[in-house]
Amino acid sequence: MFPVGGVSARIQSDRLKAEGMGSYEEAIQFMNQDFQALKQECLEGGWLFEDPCFPAEPPSLGFKELAPYSSKTREVEWMRPTELCEDPQFILGGATRTDICQGALGDCWLLAAIASLTLNEKLLHRVVPHGQTFQEDYAGIFHFQFWQFGEWVDVVIDDRLPVKDGELMFVHSAEGNEFWSALIEKAYAKLNGSYEALSGGSTTEGFEDFTGGVSEMYELRKPPRDLYRIIGKALERGSLLGCSIDITSAFDMEAVTFKKLVKGHAYSVTGLKQVDFRGQMERLIRVRNPWGQVEWTGAWSDNAPEWDEIDPDEREDLHLQMEDGEFWMSFQEFLRQFSRLEICNLTPDALSGDDLSFWNTIKFHGMWRRGSTAGGCRNHPSEYTILQAQCYGYTPQHVLDKPQYKITLLEEDDDPEDDEVACSFLVALMQKDRRRYRRHGQDMHTIGSHTVHKHTGFLPDALIVRAFETFINLREVSARLRLPPGEYLIVPSTFEPSKEADFVLRVFTEKQSETQELDDDISADLEDEEEITEDDIDDSFKSMFAQLAGEDMEISVHELRTILNRVVSKHKDLKTDGFSMDSCRTMVNLMDKDGSARLGLVEFQILWNKIRKWLGVFRQFDLDKSGAMSSYEMRLAVEAAGFKLNNRLNQMLVARYAEDEIIDFDNFISCLVKLEAMFRSFQQLDRDGTGVAEMNITEWLFITMCG
Numbered sequence: 001m002f003p004v005g006g007v008s009a010r011i012q013s014d015r016l017k018a019e020g021m022g023s024y025e026e027a028i029q030f031m032n033q034d035f036q037a038l039k040q041e042c043l044e045g046g047w048l049f050e051d052p053c054f055p056a057e058p059p060s061l062g063f064k065e066l067a068p069y070s071s072k073t074r075e076v077e078w079m080r081p082t083e084l085c086e087d088p089q090f091i092l093g094g095a096t097r098t099d100i101c102q103g104a105l106g107d108c109w110l111l112a113a114i115a116s117l118t119l120n121e122k123l124l125h126r127v128v129p130h131g132q133t134f135q136e137d138y139a140g141i142f143h144f145q146f147w148q149f150g151e152w153v154d155v156v157i158d159d160r161l162p163v164k165d166g167e168l169m170f171v172h173s174a175e176g177n178e179f180w181s182a183l184i185e186k187a188y189a190k191l192n193g194s195y196e197a198l199s200g201g202s203t204t205e206g207f208e209d210f211t212g213g214v215s216e217m218y219e220l221r222k223p224p225r226d227l228y229r230i231i232g233k234a235l236e237r238g239s240l241l242g243c244s245i246d247i248t249s250a251f252d253m254e255a256v257t258f259k260k261l262v263k264g265h266a267y268s269v270t271g272l273k274q275v276d277f278r279g280q281m282e283r284l285i286r287v288r289n290p291w292g293q294v295e296w297t298g299a300w301s302d303n304a305p306e307w308d309e310i311d312p313d314e315r316e317d318l319h320l321q322m323e324d325g326e327f328w329m330s331f332q333e334f335l336r337q338f339s340r341l342e343i344c345n346l347t348p349d350a351l352s353g354d355d356l357s358f359w360n361t362i363k364f365h366g367m368w369r370r371g372s373t374a375g376g377c378r379n380h381p382s383e384y385t386i387l388q389a390q391c392y393g394y395t396p397q398h399v400l401d402k403p404q405y406k407i408t409l410l411e412e413d414d415d416p417e418d419d420e421v422a423c424s425f426l427v428a429l430m431q432k433d434r435r436r437y438r439r440h441g442q443d444m445h446t447i448g449s450h451t452v453h454k455h456t457g458f459l460p461d462a463l464i465v466r467a468f469e470t471f472i473n474l475r476e477v478s479a480r481l482r483l484p485p486g487e488y489l490i491v492p493s494t495f496e497p498s499k500e501a502d503f504v505l506r507v508f509t510e511k512q513s514e515t516q517e518l519d520d521d522i523s524a525d526l527e528d529e530e531e532i533t534e535d536d537i538d539d540s541f542k543s544m545f546a547q548l549a550g551e552d553m554e555i556s557v558h559e560l561r562t563i564l565n566r567v568v569s570k571h572k573d574l575k576t577d578g579f580s581m582d583s584c585r586t587m588v589n590l591m592d593k594d595g596s597a598r599l600g601l602v603e604f605q606i607l608w609n610k611i612r613k614w615l616g617v618f619r620q621f622d623l624d625k626s627g628a629m630s631s632y633e634m635r636l637a638v639e640a641a642g643f644k645l646n647n648r649l650n651q652m653l654v655a656r657y658a659e660d661e662i663i664d665f666d667n668f669i670s671c672l673v674k675l676e677a678m679f680r681s682f683q684q685l686d687r688d689g690t691g692v693a694e695m696n697i698t699e700w701l702f703i704t705m706c707g
Contacts, residue, residue, distance in 0.1 A: 027151075028152065028153045028154065029154055038141055039141050042140065043137060048139060048140030050158050051156065051157055056078035059194065062195055062196025063438070064196060076169065077163045079161060079163045085177045086177075087177055089178050090134060090142075090178075090183075091180045100118075101174055104164075105198060107200075109200070109202055110198055110201065112290050113205075113206025113242065114290075116207070116268040116269075123210065128144060140159050143187070146188065155188075170185055171185045174292055185198075194439065196438070197438050202266075210240070211346050214345055214478060217341070218230075218341045220338050223341075232272050234345070241342065242268050242269065243266075243268075243334075244264070244266050245339050259296060260294055260297045268288050270288050273328075275314060277309060283330065284331065286321075286326060288326040294325070295327040299330055299333060300327075300330055302322075363504055363507075364504070365502070366647075369655065403492060403505075403517070404489050405489065406488070407488050407513055407514070408488075409425065409486060409509070409511075410513055411423065411511035412485060422482040423483060425480075426507070427507055428477075431444065431501045443473075445499045445501055446471050525644075526642060526683070533602065537601065545601050545604060549601075552598075555598060557584045568665065568666065573627050574665040575626070575628040575662075575664045575665065576664045577666065579670070587673050590607070591603040618665060620640070630661065631654045631661060634653070634654065634668070638672070638675070643676075653671055657670065678703075
């Protein structure tokens with residue numbers, strides 16, 4: 001049986017999404033916690049909220065360096081702001097960049113993103129809802145909203161914060177009595193499973209989770225010629241920007257350079273300015289260290305002599321705008337000192353040039369599953385079956401063992417300065433929930449995407465890989481492409497085969513396009529039921545049946561199992577550990593017409609004919625003659641047997657019937673029996689042939705309990 005509960009939950013989830021659930025206006029309640037209801041319950045009961053889903057206990061801190069009983073977590077207390085100071089404030093004098101000072105956790109990437117968030121009040125209050133306070137209706141409960149893999153979620157927390165030696169362990173405000181930044185960090189830790197799960201990351205990850213935007217990355221060793229303009233436009237549009245310096249070894253991590261820049265550390269970019277310096281325009285960039293201290297000491301730093309040579313009013317204005325930990329430097333020096341710039345564009349229209357233009361956006365939720373859709377990239381030998389497919393005439397789905405999405409580019413860009421006929425689009429691939437798996441020893445996979453052009457100028461239906469193949473062990477990889485109008489396949493995958501994960505694929509197109517998941521329709525080519533009588537059955541089969549069936553001349557589930565296992569054991573070329581009682585019960589239910597739960601002579605003959613036919617299919621598609629099937633061979637065989645399924649169903653079948661990614665003969669037969677039984681049941685209920693079945697509770701129970 002398929003997991004009916006899981007299927008029904010997924011259907012319900014899809015319906016809710018269609019109704020707007022998961023949008024910012026109607027965020028999903030994380031862990032089904034309703035902030036308003038919980039707060040009201042606390043106020044009416046006269047107690048302070050204690051979160052059972054993220055308790056003030058050691059496992060919420062971490063699993064390795066911050067594991068329970070580790071040196072870093074000994075003597076940790078969990079205290080509310082009301083216990084830490086006399087007059088705690090949620091936000092004091094507006095949220096500013098100085099409210100975010102890093103503690104003992106290596107989440108500077110997150111803090112750099114939060115610091116950039118404070119530059120845009122509208123964005124800030126999307127994440128930090130208005131009206132939260134320690135004064136009026138205080139109940140020890142707060143909530144924050146984050147974008148997670150295509151949906152907004154509302155995360156509820158209590159305000160018990162980890163404290164050591166009387167000080168907050170992690171992020172804190174420069175003002176000792178302001179707590180919004182510590183609380184948002186806690187909510188994000190809850191979302192990812194623990195505080196330690198936040199250690200190490202890319203600033204774009206935080207950017208995207210605060211905005212729902214899409215990020216791009218620039219290597220500053222080879223910057224585009226118009227990068228200064230790109231940064232200026234991004235800041236004007238409210239985009240979030242971060243930068244960092246690469247490390248060459250573990251010893252470099254957070255090492256401070258001669259001029260006080262920190263390697264392997266995430267900074268935020270907060271401003272640009274051009275000033276008149278010695279008769280020429282000098283381009284400056286403003287950068288902030290989330291530590292709130294340790295600043296650049298080179299040219300244009302706080303007390304550098306360069307400031308003495310510009311207009312005093314301009315100098316004073318630029319210095320007044322600066323916060324602690326923030327500094328100016330020349331743009332050319334910025335390019336020399338930093339390695340990477342990350343920009344999170346808040347909306348797809350910010351991705352184009354000077355003129356804002358609307359980008360069409362679509363997203364797909366998919367998965368890589370071992371044995372079905374986790375095929376890996378082209379560097380691995382399994383990928384070379386792509387050319388073999390031309391000989392067999394198989395479609396791409398049968399070759400790549402990966403999810404695939406077709407994009408049809410219909411209209412070229414409007415760019416009078418560009419003679420090339422091309423269409424712009426952006427592909428962003430994000431793997432889900434990987435931080436949560438860190439406590440189990442897992443982390444980010446190396447992921448990427450092929451863009452494949454279906455081209456008819458060479459071999460029929462030959463596949464020519466075009467454009468970009470970037471595989472990086474980040475949560476998201478993205479690339480902006482310009483390709484001629486036509487049909488393309490986007491093939492997301494992990495770098496190595498057999499790596500499992502869920503993912504979100506987002507596609508942004510500048511002009512009109514059509515995007516869809518490339519998948520098979522679900523159908524079954526079922527033969528009409530055999531109409532035979534006892535007179536049609538030869539004497540030798542009747543004699544065998546009489547010996548097997550016993551005095552009642554009917555075969556029970558237990559007798560069927562004995563018969564099938566005895567027969568299969570004589571076929572030495574088949575790998576099998578024998579038919580189970582459940583499998584045999586499904587076979588009996590498929591053939592049993594009188595409700596006796598036993599098979600008569602005619603029913604047994606029809607079943608026997610099916611098994612013989614399916615044995616032929618099994619041998620035909622056991623391509624390597626191993627006596628068992630790979631998931632790839634299984635998919636071909638199931639289709640040859642008359643069942644056309646989509647990717648998700650194929651994944652479910654492999655999960656249900658494979659052992660160590662191998663499907664043996666008995667599981668193959670059991671799978672086909674189950675498929676035929678379920679398709680025939682559906683056809684009986686789809687009385688008008690509309691593709692929609694209606695049933696009452698009796699019919700539903702009969703199918704699910706007896707199928």
